[in-house]
Amino acid sequence: MRVQCSQEQLMHEVQIVTRAISSRASMPILSNLLLDSTGEILRITATDLELGIESQVRASVLEPGNITVPARIFGDIIVNLPAAPITIDVSEGDTKTRITCESIKFEILGLPAADFPLMPSNGGDTVAQIDAGLLRTMIRQTSFAVSTDETRPFLTGVYVVLEGHDGRLVATDGGRLALRTAKLTKGVRDKISAIVPSKTMAELVRALGTAEGEVTITAHENQLIFAVGSMRFVSRLIAGQFPPYEKVIPSEFKQRIKVGTERLLRAVRRASITARDSANVVRLSAAERTLTVSSNTPEVGKAQEEIDVQADGETIQVAFNAKFLLDALTNMDSAEVLFELTGSLSPGMLRPVEHAEYVYVLAPVRVYG
Numbered sequence: 354m355r356v357q358c359s360q361e362q363l364m365h366e367v368q369i370v371t372r373a374i375s376s377r378a379s380m381p382i383l384s385n386l387l388l389d390s391t392g393e394i395l396r397i398t399a400t401d402l403e404l405g406i407e408s409q410v411r412a413s414v415l416e417p418g419n420i421t422v423p424a425r426i427f428g429d430i431i432v433n434l435p436a437a438p439i440t441i442d443v444s445e446g447d448t449k450t451r452i453t454c455e456s457i458k459f460e461i462l463g464l465p466a467a468d469f470p471l472m473p474s475n476g477g478d479t480v481a482q483i484d485a486g487l488l489r490t491m492i493r494q495t496s497f498a499v500s501t502d503e504t505r506p507f508l509t510g511v512y513v514v515l516e517g518h519d520g521r522l523v524a525t526d527g528g529r530l531a532l533r534t535a536k537l538t539k540g541v542r543d544k545i546s547a548i549v550p551s552k553t554m555a556e557l558v559r560a561l562g563t564a565e566g567e568v569t570i571t572a573h574e575n576q577l578i579f580a581v582g583s584m585r586f587v588s589r590l591i592a593g594q595f596p597p598y599e600k601v602i603p604s605e606f607k608q609r610i611k612v613g614t615e616r617l618l619r620a621v622r623r624a625s626i627t628a629r630d631s632a633n634v635v636r637l638s639a640a641e642r643t644l645t646v647s648s649n650t651p652e653v654g655k656a657q658e659e660i661d662v663q664a665d666g667e668t669i670q671v672a673f674n675a676k677f678l679l680d681a682l683t684n685m686d687s688a689e690v691l692f693e694l695t696g697s698l699s700p701g702m703l704r705p706v707e708h709a710e711y712v713y714v715l716a717p718v719r720v721y722g
Contacts (some may be wrong), residue, residue, distance in 0.1 A: 354418025354443040356390045358410050360454060363439060364399055364431045366408040369584065371424045372556050375401040385421035386428075387469045388441065388450075390414045395441075398472060399424060404553050404585035405472050406560075418443060419466035422450050430459050472587055473573045481515045482539035482567045485581050489561040491522045491533040494684045494711055496554040500526035507593030513577065515545040515570065523598050529677050529715040530601050538567055542557050545572050548595055553579075555587035560584055601714055604703050606693035608666035610639045611706065614690045618682040620646040620658045625675035627656045634718050635675045635694075639664040648675075669694045671701060672718045681713040 370386060378384045378401065387398040395412040398405065420443045427450075431439070434454040442451040443463075452459040492511065500508035505527075512523040518540045522533045557579060561568070565579045571578040579586040624635045628648035638645045644662040649655040671694055682690070687705030694701045703713040 354388070354390055354420060355416040355439070356395050356412045356414050357438050357440050358412035360431065360434050360436050360439050362410040363395070363397075366410050366583070367424075368429055369560055369611050370397045370399045370406045370408050371405045371428055372559065373399040373401055373406040374424050381487050382421060382464055382468045382470075384424060385464055386424045387419065387421050387466055389419040389453055389466065391417045398469070400470055400472070400587070402470060403550060403589045405470075405585075405651055406555065407472060407587070408557065409583045414541040414715055420448065420450055420463045421466055422461060423462040425513055426461055427452075427714045430461070436588070452574070463653070472585075473508065473576060473578065479515075479541055479543045479545055480539065480544065481520065481537050481541045481570045483520055483535065483537050483566040483570070485561050485568050487535055488568050489558055489564075490686065491535055491556045492551045492558050492561075494533045494686070495522045495524040495531040496558070497680050497684065498524040498526055498529050498531040498713075501676070502526070506591055507548055507595055510548040510591045512548045512572075513545065513547050513549050514596070515541045517541060523595070525598060525601070528674070529681075529713070530598055531681070532598065532602070532712045532714075534710045535686050542682070545570070545577070547577055549577055549588055550591055550592040553586060557586055560586070586684040592701050601700065602712060603693065603700055603714070606618070606666070606702070608639065608664060608669045608694045610644060610692040610694070611661065611663040612644060612690060612692060613683050614682055614687055616660050617644075617646075617690065617692075618679065620644075620660050621675055621678050621682065623658060624648040624656045625679070626676055627654045628652075632718065633675045634672050635678065636670065636672045636720065636721060638668065638670040640668045669697055671697045672720045673701065673715055677715045685711070687711075 361608050389396045396409045398407040437455050440453040448463045450461050479622045514521040518537045520535045520537050524531050559687050568581040575590050577588050624646050630653050631650040635648045644660050647657040681703050689706040691704050700714050700716050
């Protein structure tokens with residue numbers, strides 16, 4: 354194999370792809386990047402057998418071929434080379450990889466490409482398309498609510514449902530639930546229903562930060578493949594049945610509070626300062642045009658703040674985990690939010706005033722005194 358490509362482009366793609374590599378690789382080959390050159394493309398791939406990331410750069414392929422190279426060493430070399438053309442050269446039947454840039458020369462040892470796990474081809478059973486920026490927002494607004502409890506693995510991922518022209522992402526840890534819906538650019542022939550690991554979603558959000566265009570979602574056996582631009586993310590799916598989340602979403606409320614998102618965010622953040630040593634509990638109580646946000650930890654101190662709101666219905670005093678509230682408010686993307694309450698010991702619901710595509714449900718905290 355002998356290829357030439359841009360240092361800047363190669364560095365960018367290598368930094369994305371290496372995110373798939375685990376620090377505790379079960380096999381030496383999983384600590385390597387697969388370099389595969391053909392036509393005018395150098396393809397870079399990494400996997401930990403749960404998530405695979407593949408990207409590519411335009412290259413001058415003088416001799417097609419492939420090799421795997423240690424990801425950490427290769428990445429460190431590329432990052433520290435000057436912004437000039439790079440030549441990667443591997444003799445046939447050899448695993449020594451020579452990297453040349455201007456007067457700089459490196460030689461590192463790799464492993465045969467034949468030992469690298471196969472990635473699925475572009476073929477798949479069902480295809481949907483969604484705007485890259487919209488998908489990034491959907492993941493960001495839900496993935497923070499996944500569980501970290503490995504005894505319930507079906508809650509450690511984001512539930513992805515694609516049906517017709519409707520897309521839904523749902524996440525819950527048992528104490529809260531985040532649901533984001535959207536319209537798909539291309540309708541799905543057959544329904545996709547899958548639980549995608551949170552690691553995949555985290556890396557997708559990171560990669561989609563600068564991506565434009567459409568993300569194509571393909572179902573392939575027990576995997577989902579997300580493709581955008583030159584990148585492909587191949588994710589295993591979590592086995593198990595996602596709970597019937599629709600039953601958790603309140604269908605009616607006794608009090609509705611309309612409040613500025615940033616104003617409530619700042620008030621909850623301040624109240625949480627004196628709540629950290631008491632299960633991080635903040636209390637809310639709204640009447641007419643005033644919402645009182647407070648916290649009280651006898652060993653530490655207490656806080657109270659009043660903010661202007663529009664409140665309709667009966668007055669309800671309720672307590673929530675401050676972190677759960679802050680997570681939702683930080684990701685709301687709306688100037689104003691509706692806080693709908695059903696009782697002091699019943700779930701509350703947050704949603705943007707501007708649209709109904711985002712719903713966040715959180716369980717209250719029982720407090721005494």
